[in-house]
Amino acid sequence: MAVTSQPAVPVADPEGRIALQRWLDGPHVEARDLVRDWLSDPDHAPRPDLEMAEHRELVLAWTKDLAASGGTSMGFPLKYGGAGDTAGFVSAFETLAMGDLSLLVKVGVQFGLWGGAVLQLGTERHHEAYLRDTMSVALPGCFAMTETGHGSNVQQLETTAVYDEATDEWVVTTPHEAARKEWIGNAACHGRIAAVFAQLSTKGEEHGVHAFVVPLRDEQGETLPGIRIEDLGAKLGLDGVDNGLIWFDEVRIPRENLLDRYAQVDRTGTYSSEIENPNKRFFTMLGTLIQGRVSVCGAAINATKVAQVIAVRHAETRHQFGPPGEPEVAIMDYRTHQRRLLPDIAKTYALHAAQETMVAELDAIFSGPASDEDVERRRKLETVAAGMKAIGTEHATNTIQECREACGGAGYLRANRFAALKADTDVFTTFEGDNTVLLQQAAKNLLTNYASEVGDLDPVGLASFFVGQAWETITEKTAIREALSRLADSVRDEEADLLDRDTQLDLLCWRADHLLETAAKRLKGGADEGLNAFDVLNRCQDHVVEVGRAFVDHLALKAFSERVAGCEDEHLRPILEKLVDMYALSVIEAERGWFQEHGRLSSTRSKAVTKAVNQLCDELREHAALLTEAYGVPETAFGDAHRVSQPADR
């Protein structure tokens, strides 16, 4: 349906729109269209009028309906009725973000987090026991990782699971108030079972955080003995998701409930694992859950698209002020309005392209058989996913807000979706990893990559690493490259054309590399001064965060420009090339302070960047509707959007 349905505001070139939508949809068009069709049913449209309790029940019903349509099972193995298609599942999930975001999160919890934990951390025994009922939503599940006292610092979780050899059981306990499980989706009302992350202890020895399957409620929905659950209640958004708090009071579960793909405990309580290093083991387990982060990034990008369509429709139909004696002008014609909308549209396209690349890599790693290569590839994917999730969700928050404001008062009506888009996506910046922590994690991976040493998530580990022996490897590798690079820079800088793609890529690449190299040096420098590792890191934490950001900026430009270079539509490619220019130059413009500081832009060229962005605003303005209508957002996603987009403007 979606591709042929007429948008409320016709674009000048409807065929171009269809072609562009297909180009954007890429290889997983079927998964996307399946979800678009489902969302296009008026019964599945977002409902701003519901009370929390009604909303939660509707979302559960929708989840079951969607599961029956096949939209949520494609990521699971063929053996259990899935399609073994990770990329298809993520593409479908992303698209779901155009509708009610409570449904998106509920689906994420059930199939991605709970189902994903069973699939990735469990073994065949667990798959047999749980996957079919998980896929049909006969068994609603939870992912109980976060505790009140520990969100980002997962290694320090305090829930305990102690092996009792006498009964061949695990005893799961919440030792104190700060160790209660918090924010657990599906827990307050519907969850009957949970993957619980707890400190494994056997024979008096602790082995770190592992995942256990713990039943929460019986078939009648009654809480089981030893389990206490509280409803977290009303939230800022996502009220269709039943988040809860969970306490465990010596809850006994069979030994087999340890999700034991990476570590096993036998009848005598003896612990064994193929991965000897406990740190490495922990991060290997966590790494298998990467799909959640990738999915949230895609969801953020797609929620952003909804806001952009509404804002452009409004800007095309709303007229205000104009030359004396002439009709008022569409606000899309104003430079400031173009500045507010067009660079963000370019960024959405760039992130969409980068997301597609990331999903393909996720699929290659997780759909195929495991291989030796995987360790390196997984690590790289973790770096990309950490950075992309942070930048994608930040983009959603910023852009949805900008679009709301660009619609003036009309954007403030609850019926118009901005209320829900803002409130529901808000938490994306802090769940599935806090963005500030994630950017540091991406940076840390990049830094340790120099020495191809697998580090750990602890930020202090990063600094400790540089205090250690690995330093020499890095300086050797970078010193020569840097010297050569600087020499070349001074010559080429003033000559290169700002609209030349290689120049743009080179600038963003240089920034990413330079920030990385100098962060490494500062960490080393701090260590030389005798500061402790923690202080060394903290002293340049703002710099380290920029390493993560610059990495993604470059990555997205690369993905976007490659994707556009491959576009075979002679009509669309020139427009898309301009959009790549817009993305590249608006990033460079935002960072022009830094580029000047580092001698990569003269003051004259820096001003020229701003001029070029303005010029691109002029050139892309006529394509604003084409570019956003091609997102293929179902009309049901706009709510009562005519009150924004066609406000009786005559």
Next chain:
Amino acid sequence: MAVTSQPAVPVADPEGRIALQRWLDGPHVEARDLVRDWLSDPDHAPRPDLEMAEHRELVLAWTKDLAASGGTSMGFPLKYGGAGDTAGFVSAFETLAMGDLSLLVKVGVQFGLWGGAVLQLGTERHHEAYLRDTMSVALPGCFAMTETGHGSNVQQLETTAVYDEATDEWVVTTPHEAARKEWIGNAACHGRIAAVFAQLSTKGEEHGVHAFVVPLRDEQGETLPGIRIEDLGAKLGLDGVDNGLIWFDEVRIPRENLLDRYAQVDRTGTYSSEIENPNKRFFTMLGTLIQGRVSVCGAAINATKVAQVIAVRHAETRHQFGPPGEPEVAIMDYRTHQRRLLPDIAKTYALHAAQETMVAELDAIFSGPASDEDVERRRKLETVAAGMKAIGTEHATNTIQECREACGGAGYLRANRFAALKADTDVFTTFEGDNTVLLQQAAKNLLTNYASEVGDLDPVGLASFFVGQAWETITEKTAIREALSRLADSVRDEEADLLDRDTQLDLLCWRADHLLETAAKRLKGGADEGLNAFDVLNRCQDHVVEVGRAFVDHLALKAFSERVAGCEDEHLRPILEKLVDMYALSVIEAERGWFQEHGRLSSTRSKAVTKAVNQLCDELREHAALLTEAYGVPETAFGDAHRVSQPADR
């Protein structure tokens, strides 16, 4: 109460906190404390649990209660039971923004907009008829300006008021759908009367937009003949305010209902006004309503304070990660967290100081007798208010979001006030003037000030002006100054101390001036090229917006630094001086791309700015709690804030 009550998180220096609160409160401490006391009553605490209908009724009841306390009448004349104290009223109003923001807006509509229109645009007849009942809320009123088709462009409103000599009445009509009144606060449920802005027409001649008093409902709350009202329904926020749509179908009101301070119509339908120029008349009328804009800015600053207190309490009590083997570290100790919170706290202080200066000027103009000086002073105040409203409300939106994210998941509970703070303040950026339009208006005033000619609000007028004869005056005045300035700059630049207050003021002043001068030149240049005035302006609209922004940046630094220089507390002043440094340098850091482009910062010095901001983070970190607790936010304003600030962290 407020000053002596113990904050939930004790600050190291409770006496210092009290002294700082008193210093911040300034001359209108009584008005502020009166509202703080009212808000501290648990019965007046924000209620996140209410349905819209209940919320609206509670807000009306609160408004009456607050009116009885005297907190809302002080701006009205002594003669009617007020205190003739404009500054006191605005200070009380600002403080109210620490509580339920629906109440704030309801109060603003009743006393500021409706009451203000009667007071400022009406004459004694209207004051006698309406003010007492307005002050007691016996007569709830509306301010019916905005229409669906025209928000920012008020001069083009389309509701008509035609004089009918036969009956000595005005006939008020909504000529078509886009001319319906929209977003009118108090209209959906409670309003019994309205100040309606309509195109005045008499004897077949149009005289532009004027305000008329139009009854809407009888004492039983029934809509009067010819009036149609629709409820706008649920909004993104502010659900305790009953916004509505109003249509007028040949509604007849007595001739006397024209608010006739600036223009009169006699029995024969003859129109007269002391102000001959219709443009000037229109903007004089609008200018008297400036208090609304000033009040919104103050409210935005105070809502921001609530978020900052919550975020700092959370940052001081939440511990996460830390040196190996040692206890986890308070997140306030992390550089990135300091970066997220401290520069914004400095900006809140700076805007608070600038707001105080602006309110004093408002008071001087509106509380005292009118004088010849007033035209110039009013115009200047309009410039400041337009810019300040834009920057203050933008700061609120950005900072509240940052604080929400800085509290992680805990900030996402509805009970914690972030939901309400975000949603309720969101519309501040677009009501009482869209921020983008307001920044242009500030810039336009600054540009036309050069030639001391009173311009009009139409952005095109601005460009037309430069196409005209006024140009020479400007170039003459600026050319010499600029030449001298540039000569001096090249010498002094590298020597000046970044922490020297004059250097900071000079940098921000130079930026404001230079943007203004170059905007003027570009407007002139475009005109020389033969472009029409509209295109000329549109081509540098992004530049013009920056003129407004840079003007406020400098203004706020000036107000803040002067206020701090006058602080007599030897203990507090050094802390506040650092905070001024933080404000100045974080603005300069944000604009360092521009300063380098314009040769005012070398690359080395630009990097030094970032270093200085980091250094200030280190130095101000220990004062974060002192600085925010001194805002004197009543504990009732935090909602269930212990779930953010003391999350069982042991």
